[in-house]
Amino acid sequence: MTPRTDTRERIVEAARQLFHSQGYAATGVAQILKAADAKSGSLYYFFPTKEDLLLAVLEWYKQNLWPQVIDPVYDRVTDPIERIFGVMHGYRQMLTYTECRQGCPIGNLALELADTHPAARQMIADNFTGWRNAIKLSVEAAMDRLPEDTDAESLASFILTVMEGGMMQAKAYKHLEPFETAVAQLRDYFDRLLADGTNWNAPQRGDGAEPLDAPQVHDNPSTADRDGRDRAD
Amino acid sequence: MTPRTDTRERIVEAARQLFHSQGYAATGVAQILKAADAKSGSLYYFFPTKEDLLLAVLEWYKQNLWPQVIDPVYDRVTDPIERIFGVMHGYRQMLTYTECRQGCPIGNLALELADTHPAARQMIADNFTGWRNAIKLSVEAAMDRLPEDTDAESLASFILTVMEGGMMQAKAYKHLEPFETAVAQLRDYFDRLLADGTNWNAPQRGDGAEPLDAPQVHDNPSTADRDGRDRAD
DNA sequence: GTCTATAGAAGGATAGAC
DNA sequence: GTCTATCCTTCTATAGAC
Structure with a gap:
């Protein structure tokens, strides 16, 4: 052979x-x-065991966060706020491709295994930390437009919260709407944070920080899927 | 026998x-x-099958949402905004009792079974809808203090998003902090929504709408668990 | 490193007495 | 409605040849 x-x-x-x-x-x-x-x-x-294979899978996710999830967005988008929503848009596209099946692989494993598989739980936490740190970079890059007392770590953690909670509901309803709603509400929150940003000399949205070839990245709240159909299949 | x-x-x-x-x-x-x-x-x-038992469990959760989760809070707290955060506080207490194990039973089953067990997925969606509707009642009761274009359904959905995403991270990190952070950020969002509320004749917080016997319901963002210790076990 | 064969436990579910 | 006994499948993991 x-x-x-x-x-x-x-x-x-x-x-x-x-x-x-x-x-x-x-x-x-x-x-x-x-x-x-x-x-x-x-x-x-x-x-040695099935669980060791699981750990290898979780290691794969850790290694592939930047090449598979972050880089494709950060390469296209430069404005830090839009980078954050660009990542959310990436998950939106995944939900579209999969018809809202599957959801976040790390989130799934987190809820299934965190209590019963300590080594896996640690790797899952590491994956979350990696994701949060990637988003935190963008939050920090936008600090000059955000309120002075903004905690980048907390805000990045909150964005992960919204992403995971939105993906969960999209999977449960087999419908994009709850995820769209979550992103739209997060956008509304950011708009309010930016409106409260005290440093008016810092660059604003639309001053060229956001490249013209990435208009699809912006989730427009007012055009979110609201066709009124039942969320069940 | x-x-x-x-x-x-x-x-x-x-x-x-x-x-x-x-x-x-x-x-x-x-x-x-x-x-x-x-x-x-x-x-x-x-x-007839193990799955039918699962459906009975999901039915139990549906039947027990109000008596077990909503009523205990709504009985103690009358202010609609504080009712919402009172429900969040209830989950916080559960996380404390269980040392961040278990998390949300519906969320767990949602991610484990939504793709492979259609009947269970529908029941899970029904549970989410019941929860969202309970929260929506409070959002609607606070509409006179919120911005005019507030969509109660979307905001209630977002609150569920934050709750589930926060519980997931608390379980993954075996630490209360990510949940606290999520609730604190949601509080900040509400504060900004309320500050933008245009109807200044409507009752404000502290005018007696919030009962004095429920001070513990308010999660103070500035006192969130930030002891800097590693989130792992 | 990969193959075949299989051990040994645990899985969901059923039959039939009571 | 509840009992005991058991069927059959699937599970993770191993043994030993190549």
């Missing part, structure tokens, strides 16, 4: 996708092996 | 607690039976 050098990665990738769409406990090792086209001998050669 | 008349309820209650602390897939029928002191014959007499 030609020995494949990517077996470990294929197993991690298959596990990652299955954990995301079905959850950890509901995904059997046999199912992962089938999806990865591998045999149990290979899996247990790389990972 | 003395036939017990509460067997069904004991099974539902045991399942409810175990699903809350371990998740649905991770909880075995045998474990439920042991906790409920019942035998499989009884369980399958009342419930």
Whole structure:
């Protein structure tokens, strides 16, 4: 047999996708092996237990936060406030592609495993911290437009809160609306924070800080999906 | 044997607690039976499948939202804004009692099961809708102090978003701080909404609408847990 | 590193007596 | 309605050849 050098990665990738769409406990090792086209001998050669495979998946998410989630947005958008909403827009697009299935992989695993799998809980917390730090960079970059007593850490944490809470409801309702609403309310909050920003010499929105090729990044609250249809399927 | 008349309820209650602390897939029928002191014959007499038991648990949560969550707060607090933060405070207390374990039972089940168990997903959505409607009542009661274009439904949905996102992070970090932060930021948002409220003839906070016996309901943002210790265990 | 085969426990669910 | 006994599947993990 030609020995494949990517077996470990294929197993991690298959596990990652299955954990995301079905959850950890509901995904059997046999199912992962089938999806990865591998045999149990290979899996247990790389990972002592299923939980170690889970930790590798969580490590993958940690490593891929910037290349997969942050960079694509921060490369297109320069204005710090719009970078934040650009990241939210990225999740919105994911919800659209998946018809609101799956949601946030870290959030899913957090609620399923935090109480029963201590090592996984720590990795999940690390993932949240990484995300919050990425957003915090943008909050800090916008500090000159925000109220003087703004705590960048708290505001970044709140943005994570809104993202996770919005994704959860979108998944529960199988509808984009609750997520759109959450983002629109967060935008309203930011508008009020910016209106209260005391440093009027700092650059404002629309002064060229926001590139022209990223208009789709701005979620317009007034055009949020409000067609009145029932949120159920 | 003395036939017990509460067997069904004991099974539902045991399942409810175990699903809350371990998740649905991770909880075995045998474990439920042991906790409920019942035998499989009884369980399958009342419930055709484990999933039907899950639906009964979700029905229980629906029935108990007002008596267990809303009424205890609304009975103590009359000011509509403080009622909202009183409900948040109730969850804060639960997090304290459980040392940030468990979190929101509905949120947990939402992320674990929404994609794979359609009937459960619908019940979960119904639970969210019930919660949102309860909060919406208070938002509507405060409309005369909020900006004219406030959408009570959206704001109530956003409050649910903040609650769920905050609980998730508290569970992931095993620390109250992210929840406190979320509530403090939501309070800040409300303060800004109220400051923008145009109807200055409407009753304001501190005019007696808020009862004196409920001072503990107000989460003071400036006293939020900020001891700087690492959020891990 | 990967294969086949399988151990050994736990999973959900059923049958039939009482 | 509740009991015991058990069926059959699936689970995680291991053993040992290659």
